[in-house]
Amino acid sequence: MLLVPWLAAVLTVGLRWPHLPLLGAWLTGYLFSYYLLQAVKTRRPGRVRAQLWTYGAPTALLGGLVLLLRPELLWYAPAYAALLAVNVVHARRRTERALGNDLASVAQSCLMVFVCATVAGQPPGTVGTVFLAVAAYFIGTVLYVKTMIRERGNSTYYRASIGYHIISAALAAFLGLALLGVFLLLLVRAAVLPRHRLTPKQVGVTEILASVLLLLATTI
Known part of the structure; x- marks a missing residue:
């Protein structure tokens, strides 16, 4: 979920050198936010102070460089x-696995x-x-993964996942044949795989393959 949006956008607008420090700030920023939320959850920031400094400093430096080059990112x-x-x-409520948190x-x-497009000097409409x-894929993935692990056997989540994937496939029909093919495969995945017992690792591997297909489809 970190690399796919960056890659999809860069492959569309073309790589500019500020995209590289942006990627660095994006990755270290994710790690910083992880430990920040751990501090909020446990209410013991002292336990993760070293990690906050370790990832906060490069995030600030790399992010500051990108903002210096593209202040419109603000x-x-x-x-x-x-x-x-x-x-x-x-995090404060210890409900990190809630659907609303996942969607955020x-x-x-x-x-x-959109950030990558702005860094490249392109209007948001370009991407x-x-x-x-990308948004349709990841929202569907949130629902699908829940049917595979935490909400396994939950018929409400399963129906919601299938319904969502049907709608997203219909949307993909207007975006291009390549994307339609990918989203039809995602619909089959959402319908069939929850009937089988896959390990979290196997679920992750299938999502890596799905991400690669999505990236290929967005560049065609």
Whole structure:
């Protein structure tokens, strides 16, 4: 969920050198936010102070460099702040696995598509199709993975996952034949695999393959 939006956008708008420090800040920022939320959850920031410094410093340096080059990226700050606030609330309540928290994380990830376009000096509309495809994929993945692990056997989640994948396949029909093919495969995955007992590792491997197919489809 970290690499796919960045890669999909960069493959669409073309790699610019500021995309590299952006990627570094994105990865270290994720690790920083993980330990920040752990501090909020446990209410013991001292336990993760070293990690906060370890990942916070490069995030600030690399992120500051990108902002220096593209100050217009600050327009995205309110959206990221609001979504991080959702994560903080769930961390305090110890409900990190809640659907709302997952969707907030998906939104943070997918916004990176627009961020990459802005870094390249391109308008957001340039990557509109990529954003829709990536967002549709990750929202579906949240529902699908829940039917495979934490909500296994939950008929409500299973029906919601199938219904969502049907809608996303219909959306993909308007985005291109390649994306339609990928989302039809994702629909089959969501319908068939929950009937089998896959390990979390096997579920992860199938999602890596699905991510590769999505990236290929968005570049065709």
